[in-house]
Amino acid sequence: MAAIFPTPTLLPLGDSALLVRFGTTLTDVANRAAIVLAAMLDNAPIPGVVEIMPNLVSVLLRYDPLLASPSVIQGELRLRLFGLAGAGREPRRWTIPVVFDGPDLAETAEALCMSTEAFITAHNAAPLRVLATGFAPGFVYCGLHNGLILPRRTVVRPSVPAGSVLFAAGQTAITATEMPTGWHVIGRTAFSNFDPAGHPPTLIGSGDLIAFEIAR
Template sequence: MAGQISISHDRPMIQALGDSALVVRFGNRLDDVANRRAVAFARAAQQAKMGGVIEVVPSLVSVLVRYDSSSTRFADIAGEIRLIVHGLGQDSEGREHLVRVRFDGADLAEVCETLALSRERFAARHNEAPLRVLATGFAPGFIYCGFHGEGMVVPRRSAVRPVVPAGAVLFAAGQTAIAATDIPTGWHVIGRSDLRNFELGASPPTAVRAGDTIRFETW
Protein backbone atom coordinates (compact mmCIF):
# COMPACT_ATOMS: atom_id res chain seq x y z
CA MET A 1 0.00 0.00 0.00
CA ALA A 2 1.31 3.46 -0.86
CA GLY A 3 2.72 5.40 2.08
CA GLN A 4 3.51 2.31 4.20
CA ILE A 5 6.44 0.06 5.02
CA SER A 6 6.42 -3.28 6.83
CA ILE A 7 6.10 -3.05 10.60
CA SER A 8 8.55 -4.13 13.31
CA HIS A 9 10.22 -2.59 16.34
CA ASP A 10 13.26 -1.64 14.24
CA ARG A 11 11.45 -0.99 10.96
CA PRO A 12 8.16 0.71 11.84
CA MET A 13 5.23 1.32 9.54
CA ILE A 14 4.99 4.89 8.28
CA GLN A 15 1.46 5.69 7.14
CA ALA A 16 0.06 8.92 5.72
CA LEU A 17 -2.91 10.48 7.50
CA GLY A 18 -4.40 12.86 4.98
CA ASP A 19 -2.05 15.35 3.33
CA SER A 20 -0.49 16.94 6.43
CA ALA A 21 0.17 14.18 8.97
CA LEU A 22 1.58 10.69 9.28
CA VAL A 23 1.81 8.02 11.95
CA VAL A 24 4.93 5.98 12.77
CA ARG A 25 3.85 2.66 14.30
CA PHE A 26 6.29 0.40 16.15
CA GLY A 27 3.91 -2.46 16.94
CA ASN A 28 0.39 -3.80 16.53
CA ARG A 29 -0.07 -4.25 20.27
CA LEU A 30 1.30 -2.71 23.44
CA ASP A 31 4.52 -4.26 24.69
CA ASP A 32 7.59 -2.88 26.44
CA VAL A 33 9.89 -2.86 23.41
CA ALA A 34 7.40 -1.18 21.06
CA ASN A 35 6.63 1.47 23.67
CA ARG A 36 10.29 2.19 24.36
CA ARG A 37 10.99 2.57 20.65
CA ALA A 38 8.04 4.93 20.19
CA VAL A 39 9.13 7.09 23.13
CA ALA A 40 12.77 7.15 22.00
CA PHE A 41 11.79 8.02 18.43
CA ALA A 42 9.46 10.83 19.56
CA ARG A 43 12.21 12.44 21.62
CA ALA A 44 14.73 12.10 18.79
CA ALA A 45 12.27 13.51 16.25
CA GLN A 46 11.50 16.49 18.49
CA GLN A 47 15.21 17.21 18.86
CA ALA A 48 15.86 16.80 15.12
CA LYS A 49 13.64 19.79 14.28
CA MET A 50 12.70 18.42 10.85
CA GLY A 51 11.83 21.08 8.31
CA GLY A 52 8.10 21.69 8.00
CA VAL A 53 7.19 19.57 11.04
CA ILE A 54 4.62 21.26 13.27
CA GLU A 55 4.14 18.71 16.03
CA VAL A 56 5.39 15.31 17.22
CA VAL A 57 2.96 13.46 19.51
CA PRO A 58 3.88 10.07 21.03
CA SER A 59 1.29 7.46 21.97
CA LEU A 60 1.67 3.97 23.44
CA VAL A 61 3.24 2.27 20.38
CA SER A 62 3.03 4.97 17.71
CA VAL A 63 3.95 8.59 17.06
CA LEU A 64 1.88 11.18 15.20
CA VAL A 65 3.85 13.67 13.11
CA ARG A 66 2.00 16.74 11.80
CA TYR A 67 3.64 18.82 9.09
CA ASP A 68 3.04 21.79 6.80
CA SER A 69 2.17 20.27 3.43
CA SER A 70 2.84 23.59 1.70
CA SER A 71 6.53 23.41 2.59
CA THR A 72 7.33 19.69 2.64
CA ARG A 73 6.07 16.34 1.32
CA PHE A 74 5.20 12.99 2.87
CA ALA A 75 8.12 11.33 1.07
CA ASP A 76 10.61 13.86 2.44
CA ILE A 77 9.39 13.51 6.04
CA ALA A 78 9.27 9.70 5.74
CA GLY A 79 12.88 9.68 4.54
CA GLU A 80 14.02 11.75 7.52
CA ILE A 81 12.06 9.50 9.86
CA ARG A 82 13.82 6.40 8.54
CA LEU A 83 17.18 8.04 9.20
CA ILE A 84 16.15 8.92 12.77
CA VAL A 85 14.90 5.37 13.41
CA HIS A 86 18.14 3.92 12.02
CA GLY A 87 20.15 6.07 14.43
CA LEU A 88 18.15 5.33 17.57
CA GLY A 89 20.32 4.16 20.46
CA GLN A 90 19.56 3.26 24.04
CA ASP A 91 16.67 4.92 25.84
CA SER A 92 17.59 8.23 27.40
CA GLU A 93 16.76 8.45 31.08
CA GLY A 94 13.74 10.59 31.88
CA ARG A 95 12.99 12.34 35.14
CA GLU A 96 11.86 10.47 38.24
CA HIS A 97 8.73 11.63 40.05
CA LEU A 98 7.54 10.61 43.51
CA VAL A 99 3.77 10.17 43.71
CA ARG A 100 2.12 9.54 47.06
CA VAL A 101 -1.04 7.42 46.94
CA ARG A 102 -3.82 6.99 49.47
CA PHE A 103 -5.16 3.51 48.74
CA ASP A 104 -8.85 4.08 49.47
CA GLY A 105 -10.46 3.84 46.03
CA ALA A 106 -13.98 2.60 45.37
CA ASP A 107 -12.72 -0.46 43.46
CA LEU A 108 -9.80 -1.39 45.71
CA ALA A 109 -11.64 -4.15 47.58
CA GLU A 110 -12.78 -5.77 44.33
CA VAL A 111 -9.28 -5.60 42.84
CA CYS A 112 -7.75 -7.13 45.97
CA GLU A 113 -10.32 -9.91 45.97
CA THR A 114 -9.64 -10.66 42.29
CA LEU A 115 -5.90 -10.85 42.94
CA ALA A 116 -6.29 -12.70 46.27
CA LEU A 117 -4.27 -10.04 48.08
CA SER A 118 -4.90 -8.06 51.24
CA ARG A 119 -5.04 -4.28 50.86
CA GLU A 120 -1.68 -3.97 52.57
CA ARG A 121 -0.09 -6.59 50.33
CA PHE A 122 -1.61 -5.05 47.21
CA ALA A 123 -0.21 -1.61 48.12
CA ALA A 124 3.22 -3.13 48.77
CA ARG A 125 3.19 -5.00 45.45
CA HIS A 126 1.95 -1.91 43.63
CA ASN A 127 4.74 0.27 45.05
CA GLU A 128 7.61 -2.22 45.03
CA ALA A 129 9.25 -1.04 41.81
CA PRO A 130 9.23 2.26 39.90
CA LEU A 131 7.03 2.30 36.80
CA ARG A 132 7.89 3.87 33.48
CA VAL A 133 5.55 6.46 31.97
CA LEU A 134 4.36 4.73 28.80
CA ALA A 135 2.44 7.70 27.43
CA THR A 136 0.40 10.73 28.36
CA GLY A 137 -2.83 11.72 26.69
CA PHE A 138 -6.39 10.48 26.13
CA ALA A 139 -7.36 13.42 28.34
CA PRO A 140 -5.11 16.38 29.22
CA GLY A 141 -2.23 15.22 31.41
CA PHE A 142 -3.54 11.65 31.80
CA ILE A 143 -0.61 9.35 32.68
CA TYR A 144 -0.20 5.68 31.70
CA CYS A 145 2.43 3.78 33.77
CA GLY A 146 3.66 0.22 33.36
CA PHE A 147 4.23 -2.53 33.62
CA HIS A 148 3.32 -4.38 36.81
CA GLY A 149 4.57 -7.95 37.14
CA GLU A 150 2.72 -11.24 37.06
CA GLY A 151 -0.08 -11.50 39.58
CA MET A 152 -0.91 -7.79 39.25
CA VAL A 153 -3.13 -7.86 36.18
CA VAL A 154 -6.90 -7.37 36.12
CA PRO A 155 -9.16 -6.45 33.18
CA ARG A 156 -10.91 -3.12 32.99
CA ARG A 157 -14.31 -2.66 34.59
CA SER A 158 -17.35 -3.91 32.72
CA ALA A 159 -19.05 -0.53 33.22
CA VAL A 160 -17.66 2.98 32.80
CA ARG A 161 -17.80 5.34 35.76
CA PRO A 162 -19.32 8.66 34.63
CA VAL A 163 -16.60 10.67 36.36
CA VAL A 164 -13.55 10.31 38.58
CA PRO A 165 -11.76 13.35 40.00
CA ALA A 166 -8.37 14.75 39.07
CA GLY A 167 -5.69 12.89 41.00
CA ALA A 168 -7.55 9.57 40.92
CA VAL A 169 -5.20 6.58 40.75
CA LEU A 170 -6.48 3.91 38.38
CA PHE A 171 -5.51 0.28 37.76
CA ALA A 172 -6.10 -2.17 34.89
CA ALA A 173 -4.31 -4.42 32.39
CA GLY A 174 -1.03 -4.47 34.32
CA GLN A 175 -0.83 -0.68 34.37
CA THR A 176 -1.49 2.22 36.73
CA ALA A 177 -2.91 5.48 35.44
CA ILE A 178 -3.34 8.89 37.04
CA ALA A 179 -6.13 11.26 36.03
CA ALA A 180 -5.15 14.91 35.72
CA THR A 181 -8.69 16.20 35.16
CA ASP A 182 -12.18 14.98 35.98
CA ILE A 183 -12.93 12.22 33.45
CA PRO A 184 -15.08 9.13 32.84
CA THR A 185 -13.17 5.86 33.08
CA GLY A 186 -13.44 2.11 32.73
CA TRP A 187 -10.34 1.60 34.89
CA HIS A 188 -10.56 0.48 38.52
CA VAL A 189 -10.25 3.33 41.02
CA ILE A 190 -7.74 2.18 43.65
CA GLY A 191 -6.86 5.47 45.33
CA ARG A 192 -5.98 9.12 45.01
CA SER A 193 -2.89 11.27 44.82
CA ASP A 194 -2.06 14.94 45.06
CA LEU A 195 -0.47 14.95 41.58
CA ARG A 196 -2.14 17.23 39.04
CA ASN A 197 -0.32 16.73 35.76
CA PHE A 198 -2.07 19.50 33.87
CA GLU A 199 -1.90 23.25 34.35
CA LEU A 200 -3.66 25.30 31.73
CA GLY A 201 -1.49 28.21 30.64
CA ALA A 202 1.77 26.66 31.80
CA SER A 203 4.52 25.94 29.26
CA PRO A 204 4.60 23.02 29.00
CA PRO A 205 1.19 22.34 30.60
CA THR A 206 2.32 18.93 31.92
CA ALA A 207 5.25 18.07 34.20
CA VAL A 208 5.33 14.33 33.50
CA ARG A 209 6.19 13.04 30.03
CA ALA A 210 6.55 9.67 28.31
CA GLY A 211 9.82 7.99 29.27
CA ASP A 212 9.88 9.43 32.79
CA THR A 213 9.71 7.16 35.85
CA ILE A 214 7.20 7.28 38.68
CA ARG A 215 7.94 5.89 42.12
CA PHE A 216 4.78 5.33 44.15
CA GLU A 217 4.65 5.66 47.92
CA THR A 218 1.74 5.00 50.27
CA TRP A 219 0.28 8.20 51.67
Protein backbone atom coordinates in the same frame (compact mmCIF):
# COMPACT_ATOMS: atom_id res chain seq x y z
CA MET B 1 24.56 -0.91 25.73
CA ALA B 2 22.43 0.60 22.95
CA ALA B 3 18.76 -0.35 22.96
CA ILE B 4 17.47 -2.73 20.29
CA PHE B 5 14.14 -1.46 18.98
CA PRO B 6 11.71 -3.18 16.59
CA THR B 7 11.75 -2.15 12.95
CA PRO B 8 8.85 0.27 12.49
CA THR B 9 6.16 0.26 9.84
CA LEU B 10 5.62 3.59 8.07
CA LEU B 11 1.97 4.14 7.20
CA PRO B 12 0.92 7.19 5.14
CA LEU B 13 -2.37 8.67 6.33
CA GLY B 14 -3.92 10.79 3.61
CA ASP B 15 -1.78 13.50 2.04
CA SER B 16 -0.54 15.21 5.20
CA ALA B 17 0.24 12.61 7.88
CA LEU B 18 2.47 9.61 8.49
CA LEU B 19 2.22 7.02 11.25
CA VAL B 20 5.40 5.36 12.53
CA ARG B 21 4.24 2.16 14.23
CA PHE B 22 6.60 -0.01 16.29
CA GLY B 23 4.01 -2.70 17.13
CA THR B 24 0.35 -3.59 17.05
CA THR B 25 0.13 -4.40 20.78
CA LEU B 26 1.57 -2.69 23.83
CA THR B 27 5.02 -4.03 24.68
CA ASP B 28 7.80 -2.46 26.69
CA VAL B 29 10.23 -2.28 23.77
CA ALA B 30 7.67 -0.81 21.33
CA ASN B 31 6.67 1.82 23.86
CA ARG B 32 10.29 2.76 24.55
CA ALA B 33 10.92 3.15 20.83
CA ALA B 34 7.92 5.46 20.39
CA ILE B 35 9.03 7.61 23.34
CA VAL B 36 12.60 7.91 22.06
CA LEU B 37 11.51 8.75 18.50
CA ALA B 38 9.10 11.44 19.68
CA ALA B 39 11.83 13.02 21.80
CA MET B 40 14.28 12.85 18.90
CA LEU B 41 11.81 14.57 16.57
CA ASP B 42 11.19 17.29 19.15
CA ASN B 43 14.93 17.93 19.42
CA ALA B 44 15.68 17.62 15.69
CA PRO B 45 12.50 18.58 13.84
CA ILE B 46 11.89 17.51 10.26
CA PRO B 47 11.25 20.56 8.07
CA GLY B 48 7.60 20.70 7.11
CA VAL B 49 6.35 18.67 10.08
CA VAL B 50 3.86 20.77 12.03
CA GLU B 51 2.80 18.34 14.78
CA ILE B 52 4.20 15.24 16.50
CA MET B 53 1.75 13.05 18.44
CA PRO B 54 3.24 10.05 20.27
CA ASN B 55 1.03 7.14 21.28
CA LEU B 56 1.75 4.00 23.28
CA VAL B 57 3.49 2.17 20.40
CA SER B 58 3.48 4.71 17.56
CA VAL B 59 4.21 8.29 16.61
CA LEU B 60 2.00 10.32 14.27
CA LEU B 61 3.64 13.05 12.19
CA ARG B 62 1.40 15.66 10.65
CA TYR B 63 3.06 17.76 7.95
CA ASP B 64 2.25 20.58 5.57
CA PRO B 65 2.15 19.14 2.02
CA LEU B 66 2.99 22.59 0.65
CA LEU B 67 6.28 22.55 2.56
CA ALA B 68 7.37 18.93 2.18
CA SER B 69 6.43 15.90 0.09
CA PRO B 70 5.69 12.47 1.57
CA SER B 71 8.90 11.06 0.09
CA VAL B 72 10.99 13.80 1.70
CA ILE B 73 9.31 13.25 5.08
CA GLN B 74 9.90 9.49 4.88
CA GLY B 75 13.52 9.98 3.80
CA GLU B 76 14.25 12.36 6.69
CA LEU B 77 12.48 10.02 9.08
CA ARG B 78 14.52 6.99 7.98
CA LEU B 79 17.74 8.94 8.58
CA ARG B 80 16.64 9.61 12.14
CA LEU B 81 15.55 6.02 12.69
CA PHE B 82 19.10 4.85 11.99
CA GLY B 83 20.22 6.70 15.12
CA LEU B 84 17.29 5.70 17.28
CA ALA B 85 19.13 3.05 19.31
CA GLY B 86 21.65 5.55 20.63
CA ALA B 87 19.12 8.27 21.42
CA GLY B 88 17.05 8.95 24.52
CA ARG B 89 17.44 10.90 27.74
CA GLU B 90 18.01 10.04 31.36
CA PRO B 91 14.54 9.58 32.88
CA ARG B 92 13.35 11.96 35.54
CA ARG B 93 12.24 10.25 38.74
CA TRP B 94 9.12 11.05 40.73
CA THR B 95 7.71 9.75 44.01
CA ILE B 96 3.92 9.91 44.22
CA PRO B 97 2.27 9.38 47.65
CA VAL B 98 -1.08 7.62 47.35
CA VAL B 99 -3.94 7.16 49.80
CA PHE B 100 -5.11 3.65 48.89
CA ASP B 101 -8.82 3.93 49.71
CA GLY B 102 -10.45 3.75 46.29
CA PRO B 103 -13.90 2.21 45.88
CA ASP B 104 -12.50 -0.58 43.70
CA LEU B 105 -9.43 -1.42 45.79
CA ALA B 106 -10.81 -4.48 47.60
CA GLU B 107 -12.50 -5.85 44.47
CA THR B 108 -9.29 -5.36 42.45
CA ALA B 109 -7.20 -7.24 45.01
CA GLU B 110 -9.76 -10.04 45.21
CA ALA B 111 -9.85 -10.41 41.41
CA LEU B 112 -6.07 -10.89 41.48
CA CYS B 113 -6.40 -13.46 44.31
CA MET B 114 -4.54 -11.19 46.72
CA SER B 115 -5.24 -9.46 49.99
CA THR B 116 -5.57 -5.69 49.83
CA GLU B 117 -2.26 -5.29 51.66
CA ALA B 118 -0.49 -7.71 49.30
CA PHE B 119 -1.85 -5.89 46.25
CA ILE B 120 -0.65 -2.51 47.52
CA THR B 121 2.79 -3.97 48.26
CA ALA B 122 3.03 -5.52 44.78
CA HIS B 123 1.72 -2.34 43.15
CA ASN B 124 4.40 -0.22 44.85
CA ALA B 125 7.21 -2.78 44.55
CA ALA B 126 9.10 -1.13 41.69
CA PRO B 127 9.08 2.19 39.85
CA LEU B 128 6.87 2.30 36.77
CA ARG B 129 7.81 3.99 33.51
CA VAL B 130 5.46 6.63 32.10
CA LEU B 131 4.20 5.01 28.89
CA ALA B 132 2.36 8.05 27.58
CA THR B 133 0.61 11.23 28.63
CA GLY B 134 -2.52 12.78 27.24
CA PHE B 135 -6.12 11.66 26.62
CA ALA B 136 -7.04 14.42 29.09
CA PRO B 137 -4.86 17.31 30.38
CA GLY B 138 -2.11 15.95 32.62
CA PHE B 139 -3.33 12.34 32.42
CA VAL B 140 -0.48 9.87 32.96
CA TYR B 141 -0.26 6.21 31.90
CA CYS B 142 2.32 4.13 33.85
CA GLY B 143 3.36 0.52 33.38
CA LEU B 144 3.83 -2.23 32.88
CA HIS B 145 3.07 -4.11 36.11
CA ASN B 146 4.67 -7.54 36.32
CA GLY B 147 1.86 -10.08 36.68
CA LEU B 148 -0.83 -7.62 37.81
CA ILE B 149 -3.19 -7.82 34.84
CA LEU B 150 -6.85 -6.98 35.18
CA PRO B 151 -9.32 -5.82 32.49
CA ARG B 152 -11.12 -2.51 32.76
CA ARG B 153 -14.51 -2.35 34.46
CA THR B 154 -17.59 -3.28 32.47
CA VAL B 155 -19.40 -0.19 33.80
CA VAL B 156 -18.02 3.32 33.29
CA ARG B 157 -18.12 5.73 36.19
CA PRO B 158 -19.52 9.05 34.94
CA SER B 159 -16.97 11.06 36.94
CA VAL B 160 -13.94 10.63 39.17
CA PRO B 161 -12.09 13.59 40.73
CA ALA B 162 -8.68 14.92 39.81
CA GLY B 163 -5.94 13.00 41.58
CA SER B 164 -7.67 9.63 41.22
CA VAL B 165 -5.27 6.71 40.92
CA LEU B 166 -6.57 4.15 38.45
CA PHE B 167 -5.59 0.57 37.64
CA ALA B 168 -6.27 -1.69 34.62
CA ALA B 169 -4.56 -3.71 31.89
CA GLY B 170 -1.27 -3.91 33.75
CA GLN B 171 -1.10 -0.12 34.06
CA THR B 172 -1.64 2.57 36.67
CA ALA B 173 -2.98 5.94 35.63
CA ILE B 174 -3.27 9.28 37.41
CA THR B 175 -5.99 11.78 36.58
CA ALA B 176 -5.32 15.50 36.71
CA THR B 177 -8.87 16.62 35.92
CA GLU B 178 -12.36 15.39 36.74
CA MET B 179 -13.37 12.82 34.14
CA PRO B 180 -15.31 9.60 33.42
CA THR B 181 -13.43 6.31 33.58
CA GLY B 182 -13.79 2.59 33.10
CA TRP B 183 -10.60 1.92 35.07
CA HIS B 184 -10.60 0.56 38.62
CA VAL B 185 -10.25 3.40 41.15
CA ILE B 186 -7.74 2.21 43.77
CA GLY B 187 -6.77 5.46 45.49
CA ARG B 188 -6.05 9.17 45.32
CA THR B 189 -3.10 11.51 45.41
CA ALA B 190 -2.60 15.18 46.21
CA PHE B 191 -0.05 15.40 43.40
CA SER B 192 -1.29 17.36 40.39
CA ASN B 193 0.24 17.03 36.95
CA PHE B 194 -1.69 19.88 35.37
CA ASP B 195 -1.46 23.62 35.95
CA PRO B 196 -3.04 25.57 33.05
CA ALA B 197 -1.06 28.66 34.06
CA GLY B 198 2.24 26.77 34.28
CA HIS B 199 5.05 26.80 31.72
CA PRO B 200 4.90 23.98 30.81
CA PRO B 201 1.43 23.12 32.12
CA THR B 202 2.43 19.51 32.91
CA LEU B 203 5.42 18.16 34.85
CA ILE B 204 5.62 14.43 34.13
CA GLY B 205 6.59 13.26 30.65
CA SER B 206 6.81 10.01 28.74
CA GLY B 207 9.79 7.92 29.79
CA ASP B 208 9.91 9.29 33.34
CA LEU B 209 9.91 6.86 36.26
CA ILE B 210 7.28 6.98 39.01
CA ALA B 211 7.62 5.30 42.40
CA PHE B 212 4.30 4.98 44.20
CA GLU B 213 4.25 4.92 47.99
CA ILE B 214 1.62 4.90 50.73
CA ALA B 215 0.85 8.46 51.79
CA ARG B 216 1.86 9.13 55.40
